[in-house]
Amino acid sequence: MSDSLPIIENKNLAEFTSWKVGGAAQYYCAPRSIDELKQALIWAEQNQQPVTLLGGGTNVLVSDQGVQGLLIHTLDYTGISSRIEGDLFIVEALGGTQKSEVLKEFIKQRLRPAIFLAGLPGDMAGGVVMNAGVGHDVSPKEFCDIIYSVDVLELKKDGQFEEKHFKKEEIAWSYRKSKNWQPGVITKVSVAWPNEPDDQVLKEVREGNARRKSTQPLNFPSCGSVFKNPEGAHSGALIEKAGLKGFKVGDAQVSEKHANFIVNCGKATATDIDQLIKSVQKTVKDKFQINLTNEVVYLGQW
Ligand SMILES: Cc1cc2nc3c(=O)[nH]c(=O)nc-3n(C[C@H](O)[C@H](O)[C@H](O)COP(=O)(O)OP(=O)(O)OC[C@H]3O[C@@H](n4cnc5c(N)ncnc54)[C@H](O)[C@@H]3O)c2cc1C
Incomplete structure (x- = not known):
């Protein structure tokens, strides 16, 4: 060691x-x-x-x-700096930097990325991996809308490191997914937006926070939305329509407040959550012939 x-x-x-x-x-x-x-x-x-x-x-x-x-x-792999380059305000953050730190930079400048970043948990690398964003109509609304560049570290088979630098358009972005930068570890994420301060930004950030508080079970442990929205539908609405709100396996429960959230009521295990996920998928498939696919990523031995 x-x-x-x-x-x-x-x-x-x-x-x-x-x-x-x-x-x-x-x-x-x-x-x-x-x-x-x-x-x-x-x-x-x-x-x-x-x-x-x-x-x-x-x-x-x-x-x-x-x-x-x-x-x-990567929780300690953090650091942030910002600069103005031409018309752009650019924030450069190490992969483990919390999104909330980047949010603060955009709030200070009164720039629109603050609106969708508000309330998005996790770090900057996680935001790139998941192409994290919000469902409602706002611009920008996903990571891919604000990415300037992404740095990735890869250990090659010959024992040499390759430090790769991707411009936004070199990455394939889709709904809650990004490709073409793998394999490797995301080490740095740079995001940018035209430096045009907007006095409405703070008001819209507050409205977004209030919306999350009133629609999401933020007082229980969760991972946010468990399932991706199928084309033309909302997973939460389908799960609710299937009568699954409040449905439990062990201490894992389909949230009463937002049906696309599974909450840990206290002593849930990962196995409880996995079984609940599968049970929700089966019920929705049986009732509506729609496959719900996971937004959540499984880690470890399953
Ligand atoms: C209450 C709540 C609300 C949420 N709301 C939203 C929302 O509105 N919109 C949304 O999109 N998501 C939402 N999420 C989900 C989640 O916050 C996002 O997907 C977030 O971007 C994940 O970041 P993370 O740092 O937690 O990643 P992690 O969960 O730690 O990891 C996610 C994936 O990235 C990989 N990974 C992590 N770090 C690196 C790295 N440095 N290099 C390469 N791969 C890496 C991991 O192996 C894993 O596959 C919510 C979650 C919660 C709990």
Whole structure:
């Protein structure tokens, strides 16, 4: 094991996930710099361990059996700076930087990205992986609308590192998905917007926060929307129409407030949540012949 980057065995992950469920990582580390991140990747390569990445843990279901290999947690891999370049206001953030930190920069400048970033949990890398955004009509509304560039670190088979730099248009963006930057670890995310301050921004941020508070069960552990919306429909509406609001497996429950949220009522396990997910999918399929696909990402042994 490395001298400078502690690699911890059998580290419980539940506390790092917004659902507060899941087992332990066989090996765990939290690099604070690009050098430590490189050390982690080399350690995994030398010890023939698979690598799993965890950011804010707000869109993952970690298995009760835990995660084999090395889990790299980017919570301490943070840093942010901003600048004006021509007509653009650009914010550059290391992958583990919370979205809320970037939100603050846009609020200070009174720029529109603040409106959709408000209330979006997790870090910047997670935002890119998921192409996170909001469902209602607002511009910008998803990560792909504000991305300037994305930096990715890859350890190649020959033991050399490749530091890849992608412009927004080199990444394939779709609904809650991004492709073409893999494989690798997202190390830096730069976002940009025309530097045209708008006095309505703060008001709309407040309205967005109030909307989330009134429509989402924010007082319970969850991962936000569990299912993607099928073409032309809303998963929440379908689940509600199927009569599943309040339906429980163990301590996992389809939220009474927002049917596309599954909440942990206290002692839910990842297995409870997984069974509830499958049960909701089956009921919706039986009733409406529609397949609900997961927005949430499964990590570990399933
Ligand atoms: C209350 C609540 C509300 C939410 N509302 C929304 C919403 O309105 N819109 C929305 O889109 N989402 C929403 N989400 C889901 C979630 O917050 C977003 O998908 C978020 O962008 C995930 O970021 P994260 O840092 O938590 O990623 P994580 O959950 O930690 O990871 C997500 C995926 O990214 C991978 N990953 C993490 N870091 C890296 C890295 N550095 N390099 C490569 N891969 C990496 C992980 O392996 C995993 O596959 C909500 C969640 C909650 C709990």
